[in-house]
Amino acid sequence: MVIFSIYIGICSPYSLNASPKKQKIKDRRKYQIAEKFLANGNYSKAASIYKELLDQASRNADLNFKLGLCYLNIVSEKSKSVDLIEKSIQYTSSKNNVAIDVYYNLAKAYHTNYQFREALKVYKDLQQIISPQNTEFRNEIQREIKMCKNGLELVKNPVNISIVNLGNKINTEFAEHSPGVTADESTMIFTSRRNGTGSKLDIDGQYFEDIYIAHKENGIWSEPMGIPKLNTIDHDASISISADGQELYIYKAGYLSRKESEGGDIYVSRLKGNEWSEAKKLGPNINSKSKESHISISADGRTIFFSSDRPGGYGGMDIYTVTKLPNGKWGKAKNLGPAINTEYNDDAPFIHPDGKTLYFSSAGHKTMGGLDIFKSVNIKGRWTTPVNVGYPINSTDDDIYYTPTPDGKRAYFASYRTGSLGRTDIFLIKTPDADQAGLFVLKGKIVNTNGKAVGGAKVTVSKNGKTIGIYTPNTATGKFLFIIDAGKRYEIEIVAEGYRTLRTVLNIPLEYANKENHSVITLLPLTLRTKDEADYPQTIQLIDFEESKLNQVGALESSKDSIPENKQFATPEVKQDSVAKVEPVVEARKEIKKDSIINSQKSIDTSGIDQSKNTEKLKESNTVRKETPVTKSKTDSNISIPSNGVVTPKVLPNVSTPDKVSTPTKVSVPDKVTELAKVDEAIQKEIKDKPIIKKEKSIQKESTIDSKQSDIKAIDSGALAFTLDLGNFNSPRPELFEKLDGVIETKGPDNKYHYTYGKFKDYKEASKVQKVIAKKGFKSPTIKILTNDKLAKEEKGGEIYYTIQIMALKIPIEAEFFENLDNVKVYVGEDGLTRFTYRKFKSYDKAVKVMNRLIRMGYWDAFIRTVINDELLYSGVQYTGSSTYTIQVMALRYPKPLSYFKDLGNVSVFVDKSGLYRYTYGSYNSKRDAILDLGTVLKNGYWDAFVRKSLRGERLPANNSLETENYYTIQVMALKNARPLNYFDNLGTGNVQLFNGKDGLSRYTFQKFSSQAKAKSRLSTVVKKGYLDAFTREIKWYNKH
CATH class of the missing domain: 2.60.130.10 (Aromatic compound dioxygenase)
Structure with missing residues (x-):
């Protein structure tokens, strides 16, 4: 926030001699202390004292004004400033005694709180009473009027974006600013005034600045850490990081009496391994005796843009550029000229990786208040007129340090917004309409x-x-x-x-x-090198792996649930020379799995590529060998490899791709907040109402069971199940479980008496009931394996958990490929496939959330499996024993409207556990009937259609999914291109419904309410989650439209 210089009696050239009439202040000593804090810019300390004094003299005009002035300069309290300054005027004995400063700061309070019209009235009144000779003040008022008019225009035409606070891992109650993010968004550096090195407080009441670094792990920012080599007891501020993350730029200023800076210079630190080097001051072509505050280096490392207030500029901070000379040194600095620089501050440049688009913050261009972010493009050596990037990116506060990503879809910046944790926070902006470079x-x-x-x-x-x-x-x-x-x-x-x-x-x-x-x-x-020895390939040809991203479903039960045999994908083509014995490093090729995610508008050119035998048979072996380390690759006859066995350079699958979802017409991307899943009410009811086998006097007894080898066979035959073990003892103890009907006594393979409850088809079912049983007083029920209704023998130290399978390959790849993930395990199966899995999860819901993050990171094949005793056994998505069949037309990660299939009719859409949208045609009692109708679907051009059993857990996001009589809902957004329901996961699982409108829009609603008042009471909760366009509406409206 810009600190205002116009106070009553404090550094003000515009104050009148008159001041508001004061009621008696009881503690003059405290008042003088507060005045000193105010003069030093420590508004928080001053405000706490003024508030204490105001509680004792609530009609004191001076105290009301001073407290309002403090709040005006505390970003989290600015909304309170208007009322206090208005009271100051109200409590002044005569309006003629009100100082100009009071009216001026009242106008500033209106302005910063978006009350532009009220601010304009006060500014225009001030123009009538300010002396014509006071040109400086009159010019300032005129500038404020322009900013208010700009604000009216910008707020009237908001840009289509969403703003997400990065949360309390990154932000604190103190100020965070200057985010710098690498091009791949894997590393972020920023500056914070939290309690860090030295724990010293500056005169403004905040701690000295320190540099922090965070890394993105599994799509989530890690806990930020200070960098000891770079942080000192003085101010240390990071201001930029190079696109590749190898260079970090720092601002350091020398302080005199800890009150004013004697300029400031820019330093650079380089990453050597995992350690940052000592900061080194940049040369005299960049640093000067004046202040250099910010810097940005182009992605190719050949051009620098920086800000400085050195003499010879246009006023305030100006932006300069330097270019690297052929000898590796930096040339002379050149001012970017009047197209970019103004008489006010122009600061915080960021040069986009395209090398021609410059973002910067300015107080001199068409700003709506304070510093706004602007964009200019260099066309044939000339900078275009800077354009305000718009509201709500810009606000009436200072908006600065804007760092967009290479694809233009996101940006990081520092600002204060509603919901900030304290002062300025770091935010992520999502810009779906941005021009992509x-x-x-x-x-x-x-x-x-x-x-x-x-x-x-x-x-x-x-x-x-x-x-x-x-x-x-x-x-x-x-x-x-x-x-x-x-x-x-x-x-x-x-x-x-x-x-x-x-x-x-x-x-x-x-x-x-x-x-x-x-x-x-x-x-x-x-x-x-001998004459016949191989050299490097002459060309590298990339593969669009995004087209072959497949999600594997139903691996246990149906080998028919597959991609058609004629759908194949390109393999890398590498030119080769002659023979040499070198250790093979082979290009990894992803194996095709079930349920192709079809792109109906785009196909891959496979001409000239060997496509034979390029699909994986989808019925995988359900038991695989124990975890083994990644080893050297075996060659595959279906991949063209040079005779020396080397494919170099090796281009691996694209695992970080941009979001394919089409741009929303209304914007609101929620802050991704994880909520704990509640116990399923259906499971509660099942426990309560389920008929349980009662035994008259004793608990049912069963004999011991077979070995692990039989477990494997049982799994193949579908006899695998789970049960809850409530306890085991050396001797029978049936009396302990008399209050729970249905408990069975079993003598296990360990010769102990086990007391078990229930039989469940999958681990997820068992874990849900486990929670309910625990609430009934059985504190430690454990999940055990049943094979053929008998307890399986488990290895000592064995466990059951969920994991996420990332991919399965015939040719294994190097472990470095997964360097952005930790805890990746490798399983080599008897079917010849190498499977890569990620982490352990006791909760299926937690596994689903992490799986969705992996999919966003580009691991499109991720799905959930269960691991028993460290053996990868079967898929998390199960089929029922139902005899109902259907024709699956296609499966998509992002949905299409049902009108897309109007040539077929009778098409339904179901969303499976992984969020995949499955479009199906018809329902048949026999497989034969479905096959007879399959030709109809194929003739309409849906070549990937196939017959399968209906899936367990299929659900339809249909228009009639809510009761409509006398109910209201909250509409979250309406989109032309639909989003998956898990996009709204921060609103809670199952709370969002989809309505497909007759106008082609997909409308998403939150819960149902018995009255509009109740719906409105929850509206603010939805808005705070980032859905700024949410509003209430009667549910029956959706049936009509």
Whole structure:
């Protein structure tokens, strides 16, 4: 927030001699202390004292004004300022005695609280009474009037975005600012005034600034950590990070008496392995005797933009640029000129990875108050007129440090908003309507033939023989990242001491725009090379793995639930030379699984590619060998491999792709807040009403059971089940369980007497009932395995849990591919597939939430499996024994309206446990009847259609899913392109319903209420979750429309 310089009696050139009439202040000593805090800008301390004094003299005009002034400068309290300053005027004995400062700050209070028209009235009144000779003040009033008019215009035309607070892991009650995020959004650095190094308080009452770093793990930001090498007892502020995360830029200022800065300079620290180097001051072409406060370096590392208040500028902070010379040093700084810089502050530049779009904060362009964020594009060497990025990105407070992602769909920035945790917080903006730059992010690591990182490499990227970027991978890890345009051809050269220089060509198809691809590039050792020895490939051809993302469902019961045999996908094509014995590093190829997620508008060109035998038979073996480490790959006859066994560089599957969901017409992306799932009422009822087998005097007894080998066979035959073990004893203890009907006594393989309850088809069912039984007083029921209705023998230390299968491959890949995930296990199955799984979960619901995060990260094949005694056994999605059949037309991650299938009719949509939308045609009592109708579906062009049994748990998000009589609901949003229901998971599982309107819009509603008043009472809760367009509506409206 800009600190206002116009106070009553404090540093004000515009104050009148008259001041509000004061009632007696009882404690003058406290009043003087508060005045000192106010003069030093410590508004929180001053406010607490003024409030205490005001409680004793509530009609004191001076205290009302001073407290209102403090609140005006505390972002979280600004809404209270208007009432207090109005009271100050009310309690003044004569309106002629009201100082101009009071009216001026009343107008500022109206302005900052979006009461633009009221502010304009006060500003225009001030224009009538200010002396014509006081040109400085008159110009300031005129500027405030312009900002209010800008505010009216911008608020009237809001941009289509959503703003999400990054939450209390990143933000605190203190100020957080200057977020810097790497191009792949894996690392964020920021500055915080929380209690950190030295625990010293500045004169404004906040702690000295420190630098923090957080990493995104499984789609969630980790706990931020300070960087000891960079944080001192003085102010230390991070201001930027390079696109590849290898360079961190810092602002440091020398302080005199801890009151004023003697300028400030920019420093750089470089990442060496996992450690940051000591900060080094940038040279004199960037730093000067004046203040340099912010910096941004282009993605190719060749241009810097920074802000400075050095002499010769246009006024306040100006933005400058410098370019790297051929000798590697920075050239002379050049002011960006009047197109960008104004007489006011122009600060916090960020150059987009496209190298031509500049974002910055300005108080001088068309701002609605304080610093607003603006955008300008360099076209043929000239900067376009800066454009305000709009409301609600910009507000009446200071909005600064704007960092968009390469695809333009998201941005990070610092601001104060309703719901902030204290002062300024860091927010994520989602911008579905933003123009996309068409960039391609290539990241990965450089390794040797043993898979170890190669340090000291240099990557040169050229286009048409002209160098466009030189990149230095991390010296210890070999990691690299660079950004290039899609739809272009590039020459790549990688040089490292002790290795052969790699020179190859990289063709980026246009459809790879706004995507990210991971690669592991293997360098060959520098040895004497014979005439026939292989060298690097001449070209690299990428695969659009996004097209082949499949979600595996129903692996146990149906080999028919599959992708059609004629649907195949491209494999990498790599040119090869002749023979040499080198350890093979083979390109991974994802195996096709069940239920293809169909893109109806796009297909993959497979011409010229060997497509034979390219689909996986979908009935997997349900038992796999124990976990084993990733080993060297075996060759696959279906993949073209050079005779030396090396595919280099290796481009691995795209695991981080942009969201495919079409742009919403109304915006509101919820803050993703995890809520604990309640116990299923249906399960509660099942326990209460279920007929349980009673035994007259004793509990039923059963004999011991067989070995683990029979368990495996039983699973294959479908005899696997689960039960709840309420306790086990060396001797019979039936009297302990008399209050619970249906308990069975079983002598287990351990020769103990087990008392079990229930029989459940899957682990999820058992775990739900387990919670209910525990509430009945049985505190430690455990889930046990049944095979053929007998307790299975379990290994010592064995356990049952859920896991998420990420992918299954015939040819295993290096573990480095999953470097953005922890706890990845590898299972090698008897069917020849290598399965990669992620983490352990006791709760199925928690597994689903994490699975959805993985899908957002690009692991589109993720689904849930159960692990028993460390053996991966069967899929989490089960079929029922129902004899009902249907024809599945297609399965989509994001839904289409049912009108899309109007040529068929009789199409229903079901959402499975993983959030996949399944479109089905008809319902049949026999498989034969369904097969007879299959031809009708195929003839209409739905070539992926197939017959299957109806799925357990299928549910329909239909228009009639709510009772309509005299009920109200809250409409969350209406979209032309529908979103999956789990998109709204922060509103609670099952709370959101979908209504497909006759106008083609998909409307999403929250709960149902018996009156409109009750619906309105919950409306604020929905709005606070980020759904700013929510409103109440009668449910019967949806039946008509």
